[in-house]
Amino acid sequence: MADSDPFWEACARHTSRHTARTERSIYVCDDCCGRLQREAFNDRPPLHHGAEFQGFCGLCNERTRVRVRLWFACAPCWSMVLSYQKNFAAAKAVHDYWEKTVRPALPNLRLIETEETEVRPYARSKLTKKLAAAELTVLDFMVDENGNPLFHIELKSGPGIIDEMREFQLDINDSNDIIGVVNKTGLPAYIFHVQLRSVFEPPTRSTQAVNIWWTDLPTFLASLRKIARRRGEDKQAGYYDPRCFRPIDQFLDELRARGYERMSEELRRNRPEMS
Numbered sequence: 001m002a003d004s005d006p007f008w009e010a011c012a013r014h015t016s017r018h019t020a021r022t023e024r025s026i027y028v029c030d031d032c033c034g035r036l037q038r039e040a041f042n043d044r045p046p047l048h049h050g051a052e053f054q055g056f057c058g059l060c061n062e063r064t065r066v067r068v069r070l071w072f073a074c075a076p077c078w079s080m081v082l083s084y085q086k087n088f089a090a091a092k093a094v095h096d097y098w099e100k101t102v103r104p105a106l107p108n109l110r111l112i113e114t115e116e117t118e119v120r121p122y123a124r125s126k127l128t129k130k131l132a133a134a135e136l137t138v139l140d141f142m143v144d145e146n147g148n149p150l151f152h153i154e155l156k157s158g159p160g161i162i163d164e165m166r167e168f169q170l171d172i173n174d175s176n177d178i179i180g181v182v183n184k185t186g187l188p189a190y191i192f193h194v195q196l197r198s199v200f201e202p203p204t205r206s207t208q209a210v211n212i213w214w215t216d217l218p219t220f221l222a223s224l225r226k227i228a229r230r231r232g233e234d235k236q237a238g239y240y241d242p243r244c245f246r247p248i249d250q251f252l253d254e255l256r257a258r259g260y261e262r263m264s265e266e267l268r269r270n271r272p273e274m275s
Contacts (some may be wrong), residue, residue, distance in 0.1 A: 001045050012041035013122045018047065020074040022109060023047060027066045027204045032059035036069075040081060042106035046070055050263040052272060055204030059119075066204060069241050077122055084206045090194040092156035093209030094141065097248060106255055108145050114138040114152075120150040136181045148156065152189040153262040154178050157196050162213045165242040168193070172236040176274040182217060188263040189217045193245060213245040214254075216263045220244050221272055238275070 011020035014125060021147065028036065036059065050068035057066050073081065074215055098111040115138050141153035154177075157168065195210045215223075223244035230237045237242050254260075 001047055005044075007042075007044055007072075009072055011074040011077050011122075012044045012071040013073055013081070014081045015042060015121050015123050018074060019031060020072050022072065022074075023070045024056075024073045024078045024081075025068050025070050027055055027068050028030050028059050029062070029064045032057050033067070033069050035059065036071075036081070036118060040121055041071060042121050044071070047072065051198050053202055056206040058082070058085055058204070059088075061089055061206050063201075063206070063268075064143045065091060068203075070265050080122075084117060086157060089196060089207040089209055090155055090158050091117065091140070092155070093194050093212060094155060094192060095143045096209075097212060102255065104221045105200055105252060109150070109255065110144050110207055111153075112144065113140065114142045115140050118268055135184070136177055137184055139178060139181050140186075149185075149187055151187055151263070152178075152181060152185070154189055154191050155194065156191060157194040157209075159196055160193075161195055161211070162193060162242050162245045167225065168240040168245070169230070170240065172238060175221075175238055178217060179272045185253075186264075186268075186269055188260050190251075190260075191217065192248075198261045212248040214248060215244045215246065216254075216259070217272065218263060218266050218270070227275060233250050236275075 007017060009019060009021045011018040014020075026036075033046065033049075037043060046069040048068075048070040052065050052067050054063070055066045059101050074266070095111065102109060102111070103194045139152040140155040143150050143153065154174075156174075160168075162168070168248050178189055178191070181187075191214065193213045195212070196207050197210050199206045199208050220240060225241060225242040227236055229235065
């Protein structure tokens, strides 16, 4: 991009002009550079391509030939761009767990990624977060049995270890999304937390999944301690007792016992409400 372009010093991810004079850098392969340009940055090219070398791609998470690329972007949009690698790694961990553990034991249960991470630009929604949540019909994954939908899985991730947490935080918008989908579809939902860690090969890094924990929606909602504004952010979050989560090696027993049927009955008796 040349400095004569009308979007010079504007956030590349905003669909309309939004001033952002900070140059952001990311190490990505050629394919992912093109993907970011087309899908996230409104077809706006980088300001700069660096020299090629071997390292981890900041989007696809593969070790390959990468270059540093620069775009103008505001802080919230760049935070979203950097989250893509983590989202891809967390989703892969769930697929890997399912293929290794669940599928051999319960081959009739099929895991479907119903809300894949989308690399996309910023566009303001016409609905409020709460109204949008009431109309949602999918979470991150859905599990069916011979084509019959059984339950949803909502995926959360971060560096935290459940056993070492004092509290588990979840944005109110996210909890409302889960409740909205459950109420709209009539299907129960589990929540998975994937612990992620960064593996560095300077100046690049990859994201690797370390462990997974799970809980069901009624147990999760019952563990709420308080709702408060997140420190340093303009967001309300729920603070939950992390003991509501269980290790992933106990999830197969939950599936064998068809615990999702019990959860479905409980949610029918006690319909959850949004905050």
